[in-house]
Amino acid sequence: MMRLKAYLKEGLNVAAVMGMGDAIAQLLFDKKPFDELDAGRTLRFGILGLVFVGPALRRWYLLLESRVPETYSPMRRGVTKMLVDQTLFAPPFTMAMSFLVPLANGEPIDRIRQRILDSYPSILVRNYMLWPAAQMLNFRFVPLPYQVLYAQFIALVWNCYLSLVLNS
Template identity: 50%
Template sequence: MPTSIRALISEGLRVGVIMAAGDAICQTFVEKRELKNLDVNRILKFGAVGVVYVGPVLKGWYGTLDKIVPKGSPPLNRALKKMALDQTCFAPSFIASLIGIFGLINGESIPAIQDRFRNDYFTILSRNYMLWPAAQVINFSVVPLNYQVLYAQFISLIWNIYLSMKLNDEKK
């Protein structure tokens, strides 16, 4: 198996485990469910999205950022440029895609997904801007490229609890 495929698979698996953990923590501590009442299918869905989508997409995005932002800049300037691209170009579309993906895997109709987008997108995006710019400056300035997705996913453990709460809210 080519190294690049192996890297995507391992990144996906790591991200999947962390996303599943985020959903399990959300169910346990935010929704106050007992362990025997956890929605295992929901945990598996959240993890599967990490394996097949989030992990590979982030791996590719961070690699792209590393190529398009000139390496000659001072490290902090380079990190700020990467963060600006990440938060203006990537984050808005990535959040929109997650709303759609989770709507589809949860069996929501297209109109329901559109409603969820109208109701939740800007709230999620604004919360994103409270956490991720600072986290990404640290990521892009001190974390080696091959560990950037892993670092981001550990920060994401908290973020995934929030996302799970928003994207699995059945009241919508």
């Protein structure tokens, strides 16, 4: 029961931040008036945070914590976690989001496939412009219970970008 509660807490935090990211993307970048905000799109993006992103990140960070030796210096531990994160987690996670966001918005599979072919490489390149430094700080300085939350505040900017690209 405690584990479920922890996953739910992470999921709710991530859902809120992802929803804010989508709303900001619509208001600031799509330049929609507040009364034309696509609340359904924001809700769907947030629900992905609740059921997929939050639980996936929590599980991933726990796995990293358990697999990277505590005997490493704090700096080596942070670098190792970041490298493993950006090598093993970032590419499939980014692919999953590139699939799930348009799927949640009702796009047909063939269109999603084409969207992934068109946008995934540039999304992944931009991922590597932001996340290695952010994750290095996260894994080096942020205590494990707050790592998902820290990542989601960085992700507020990232979610604006993802929402723009994946909802266009």
